[in-house]
Amino acid sequence: MDYEPVIGLEVHVQLATASKLFCGCPAAFGASPNSQTCPVCLGLPGTLPVLNQRAFEWGVKVALAFDCQLACVMKFDRKHYFYPDLPKGFQISQYDQPLSQHGHLDIALGPSTKRIGITRIHMEEDAGKLLHDPVQPASYVDFNRAGVPLLEIVSDPDVRSPEEAYQYLLDLKAVLGYLKVSTCNMEEGSLRCDANISLRQVGTTAFGAKIEIKNLNSFKAVKAALDHEVHRQTSLLQQGGTLAQQTRLWDAKAEATELMRTKEEASDYRYFPEPDLVPFVIDQALVERIRRELPELPAQRCARLAKAYGVSPYDAQVLTQHPSLAELFEGALRLYPHPKPVANWVMGEFLGYLNANGKEPDEVQLRPEWLAHLLEAIDKGTISGTMAKELFVDVLAHQRDPNVLIEERGLRQIVDEAALNQLAEAVIAGHPESVKDYQKGKANALMYLVGQCMRHSDGKANPRQVTEVLKKKLETA
Amino acid sequence: MAVVNQQEVEQVAFLARLALAEAEAAKLASQLDQILQYVQQLQAIPTDEVKPTSHVLALSNITRPDQRQPCVPPEDVLRLAPERHNQFFKVPKIIE
Numbered sequence: 296m297d298y299e300p301v302i303g304l305e306v307h308v309q310l311a312t313a314s315k316l317f318c319g320c321p322a323a324f325g326a327s328p329n330s331q332t333c334p335v336c337l338g339l340p341g342t343l344p345v346l347n348q349r350a351f352e353w354g355v356k357v358a359l360a361f362d363c364q365l366a367c368v369m370k371f372d373r374k375h376y377f378y379p380d381l382p383k384g385f386q387i388s389q390y391d392q393p394l395s396q397h398g399h400l401d402i403a404l405g406p407s408t409k410r411i412g413i414t415r416i417h418m419e420e421d422a423g424k425l426l427h428d429p430v431q432p433a434s435y436v437d438f439n440r441a442g443v444p445l446l447e448i449v450s451d452p453d454v455r456s457p458e459e460a461y462q463y464l465l466d467l468k469a470v471l472g473y474l475k476v477s478t479c480n481m482e483e484g485s486l487r488c489d490a491n492i493s494l495r496q497v498g499t500t501a502f503g504a505k506i507e508i509k510n511l512n513s514f515k516a517v518k519a520a521l522d523h524e525v526h527r528q529t530s531l532l533q534q535g536g537t538l539a540q541q542t543r544l545w546d547a548k549a550e551a552t553e554l555m556r557t558k559e560e561a562s563d564y565r566y567f568p569e570p571d572l573v574p575f576v577i578d579q580a581l582v583e584r585i586r587r588e589l590p591e592l593p594a595q596r597c598a599r600l601a602k603a604y605g606v607s608p609y610d611a612q613v614l615t616q617h618p619s620l621a622e623l624f625e626g627a628l629r630l631y632p633h634p635k636p637v638a639n640w641v642m643g644e645f646l647g648y649l650n651a652n653g654k655e656p657d658e659v660q661l662r663p664e665w666l667a668h669l670l671e672a673i674d675k676g677t678i679s680g681t682m683a684k685e686l687f688v689d690v691l692a693h694q695r696d697p698n699v700l701i702e703e704r705g706l707r708q709i710v711d712e713a714a715l716n717q718l719a720e721a722v723i724a725g726h727p728e729s730v731k732d733y734q735k736g737k738a739n740a741l742m743y744l745v746g747q748c749m750r751h752s753d754g755k756a757n758p759r760q761v762t763e764v765l766k767k768k769l770e771t772a
Numbered sequence: 773m774a775v776v777n778q779q780e781v782e783q784v785a786f787l788a789r790l791a792l793a794e795a796e797a798a799k800l801a802s803q804l805d806q807i808l809q810y811v812q813q814l815q816a817i818p819t820d821e822v823k824p825t826s827h828v829l830a831l832s833n834i835t836r837p838d839q840r841q842p843c844v845p846p847e848d849v850l851r852l853a854p855e856r857h858n859q860f861f862k863v864p865k866i867i868e
């Protein structure tokens with residue numbers, strides 16, 4: 296029997312506001328433990344949470360970017376559970392009147408796209424961070440993160456493969472990157488993802504038992520964990536077994552999921568309206584203002600790049616995955632109007648450098664004019680293609696204009712005919728034996744003479760040109 | 773007819789991490805039931821035409837600008853901790 300996976304993804308994204316969702320504590324990552332708290336985010340009695348206006352507007356912005364229907368009136372609710380990272384014993388979240396519902400994201404699948412529904416996007420506060428002692432039976436709590444604004448983006452169960460899940464996350468992150476509302480850094484936890492997956496017989500419509508997977512620290516982990524679950528659940532079902540709804544943890548080292556043991560039996564969050572927060576009317580004027588401020592989004596930019604510069608759909612998609620890549624591409628094109636080499640350098644050399652150094656595109660500055668200058672230098676023959684690739688790494692590592700580096704290091708190739716003639720004549724005069732060898736038909740002799748020319752020019756002569764000049768001189772000698 | 777039974781009281785006590793003896797649970801169940809029976813008189817009021825209310829004040833859209841305010845010094849915060857470890861709250865280990 297054939298089974299198909301039915302996958303839904305839940306993404307939590309931290310908003311990069313200056314202050315927390317309901318109090319004035321900084322929302323920044325990386326401060327010393329428990330140094331960014333106050334009575335409100337610690338849930339001390341008698342305190343009053345007040346919504347952060349920017350977080351509210353950014354929520355609207357994200358909802359619009361995913362074509363969600365915004366609520367006319369949204370409210371907050373208390374979601375109760377006991378966990379040491381939750382100082383109040385409840386999380387302020389949204390239950391039955393969330394910020395927005397019924398959106399979608401069109402993900403890139405080869406040359407076409409697939410529409411993945413978005414069930415809802417709602418606002419909530421983050422919990423604190425727990426560290427577990429590897430030896431002692433103790434855990435440590437840092438409440439700096441408690442109260443940081445989060446958006447929860449829940450997809451419809453429209454995802455049909457681990458690859459689609461991976462692409463959904465890439466495209467979702469790209470949109471968030473363009474909106475500039477989050478650092479989207481999975482290592483720092485500003486973007487987190489849970490996946491749920493069930494299998495069903497191909498051709499049927501009922502859903503199987505839903506398995507939720509947690510502890511997914513990267514998009515690659517999401518894909519690997521889903522791959523593992525598809526195999527595990529398929530073989531279980533094929534052996535006549537049954538699946539029960541459960542939560543499993545991804546173990547990246549073991550490359551397997553394992554059952555998460557919880558003391559809680561069934562979740563019973565006892566949601567009720569947060570009495571300390573009033574309702575929020577999302578009026579049309581606010582929505583229209585934010586809609587007008589929306590930047591060009593990845594899908595639009597991708598279509599525009601393909602149309603305007605004739606780059607392939609795949610290249611356009613890679614180039615628009617991160618706003619700074621697209622800006623680099625278009626910026627360099629304004630100075631050096633040749634889309635193909637610019638795209639190749641951005642996607643080949645620049646992305647290669649980022650991958651090799653584990654960096655995101657906005658973590659390494661490459662000014663459009665640096666790339667343009669480098670490509671111009673190749674065209675003019677100032678440097679060779681090979682030298683350009685080496686120089687490119689130094690441009691990034693030292694953050695310098697390639698033209699400056701070429702001058703400083705004397706990398707300029709000798710392309711001047713007269714200078715090359717002079718060089719060749721001097722080398723020929725200095726090595727009569729090799730000249731004789733060449734005339735006797737020894738091919739190695741020419742290589743040797745080219746080598747000598749390179750040495751005398753400190754490597755600045757273009758070897759191909761030198762060979763030409765030498766040959767001409769030796770033949771007429 | 774009872775609105776709440778002892779089993780439900782025990783479930784809520786479990787969720788609230790309250791350790792109730794069986795006799796306590798029985799007593800609370802009957803008391804809670806009386807309270808809920810009393811409040812249930814409200815069910816007689818026709819509310820089909822009334823919009824659900826999540827908040828009793830005639831206020832909406834109370835927000836604050838995204839500005840930072842001073843925090844409480846960590847030393848003062850950690851004084852509230854049942855136990856501390858360096859600058860962390862220390863709690864019993866939560867995951868196996």
Ligand SMILES: [Zn+2]
Binds near residue numbers: 319320335
């Ligand atoms: Zn606070």
